[in-house]
Amino acid sequence: MTPQTLFQLTGRAPEPPRLADATLVLIDYQNEYLEGPLRLHGVEAAVEKAARLLDAARKAGTRIVHVAHRGSPGGLFDRTAGRGAIVDRLAPLATEPVVEKVRPNSFSGTDLSERIVEGSPLIIAGLMTHHCVSSTVRAALDLGYGITVAGDACATRNLPLEGSIVPAETLHRAELAALADRHALVTDVETLTGGA
Numbered sequence: 001m002t003p004q005t006l007f008q009l010t011g012r013a014p015e016p017p018r019l020a021d022a023t024l025v026l027i028d029y030q031n032e033y034l035e036g037p038l039r040l041h042g043v044e045a046a047v048e049k050a051a052r053l054l055d056a057a058r059k060a061g062t063r064i065v066h067v068a069h070r071g072s073p074g075g076l077f078d079r080t081a082g083r084g085a086i087v088d089r090l091a092p093l094a095t096e097p098v099v100e101k102v103r104p105n106s107f108s109g110t111d112l113s114e115r116i117v118e119g120s121p122l123i124i125a126g127l128m129t130h131h132c133v134s135s136t137v138r139a140a141l142d143l144g145y146g147i148t149v150a151g152d153a154c155a156t157r158n159l160p161l162e163g164s165i166v167p168a169e170t171l172h173r174a175e176l177a178a179l180a181d182r183h184a185l186v187t188d189v190e191t192l193t194g195g196a
Contacts, residue, residue, distance in 0.1 A: 006182040014185035016148050016192055017121040019060035025116075026050060027067045027106055027126025027133055029090045032076060032083045038157065040127060041168030046155035049189045050125050051089045053150055056193035057123075058093075065115045066092045069132065070100040104135035107143065121146035123192060124184070125153035130175040137183050147184035150192055151176045 007014060029050060033040045040046070057064055068086055071077030078084045079100065092098050099110045106112050116122065122145045126133045133154050140147050156172045158165050180186040 005180055007180075014146070014148070016185060016187055017123065017146070019057050019062045019123070019192065021120060022057075022123045022148070023063040023065060023116045023120045024053065024057045024123045025065050025067060025106065025112070025126075025136070026054065026090060027124065027136060028069050029066075029087050029127060030068055030077060030083070031085050031087055032069075033127050033155075034087065036083075038076065040155040040157045041172075042155045043127070046127070046153050047087055047089055049150065049153040053123075053125060053153055053189045053192060054090055062123075063115075063117045063120065064092075064096045065112065066090070066096060066098045067106045067110075067112065067126070067132075067136075068098055068100050070102055101132075104132045105139045106132065106136040107139045113143065116145075121148065123148045123150060125150040125189075127154065128156040129154040129172045130156050130159075134175050134179060137179050141183045148192070149176065149179055149184045149186045150189050151186045152188045 032038050033043055066086060069077040070079045097115050099112045101110050122140055124137055124147060137147055137149060156168050158168045159171060176186045
């Protein structure tokens with residue numbers, strides 16, 4: 001028997017939103033993930049896909065919100081240092097709010113909900129797939145949002161488990177599959193931008 005998602009089993013078929021109707025939430029595209037112990041597998045490709053999505057969203061007049069993890073001074077994700085800065089290619093414009101968070105879920109302890117256009121669907125992309133992207137998508141469903149994930153604009157890293165290594169690509173795909181089961185439409189940047 002061919003596996004089906006819960007969406008399919010219940011007769012629901014989410015459609016990607018028009019960029020102009022959505023709020024784009026870009027999560028943790030920070031320099032911390034480009035090098036060092038937290039360097040992600042395929043991060044350059046994910047950033048480039050996110051940049052294409054961001055460019056198209058700006059042209060479409062999409063509401064855009066950047067999320068950045070705020071770590072301790074001198075530590076990981078120090079927002080006062082280069083390591084905690086949003087990567088240059090995705091730097092926010094003055095009109096695009098930046099929400100800082102201290103937990104994986106971008107809604108937890110932040111004003112993200114207030115930054116989203118009321119009633120608009122969310123398009124979410126970010127780093128890391130299994131961590132802050134997943135936590136935010138799962139919270140967004142609980143809050144009643146319609147959610148689309150730009151899967152090819154996300155990335156993660158290898159993780160240890162019981163003496164072995166779970167490869168980043170396996171973890172990335174497994175997490176996207178889990179989200180696509182019931183939480184979100186998972187698609188790619190090409191589909192969301194119409195090739196723009």
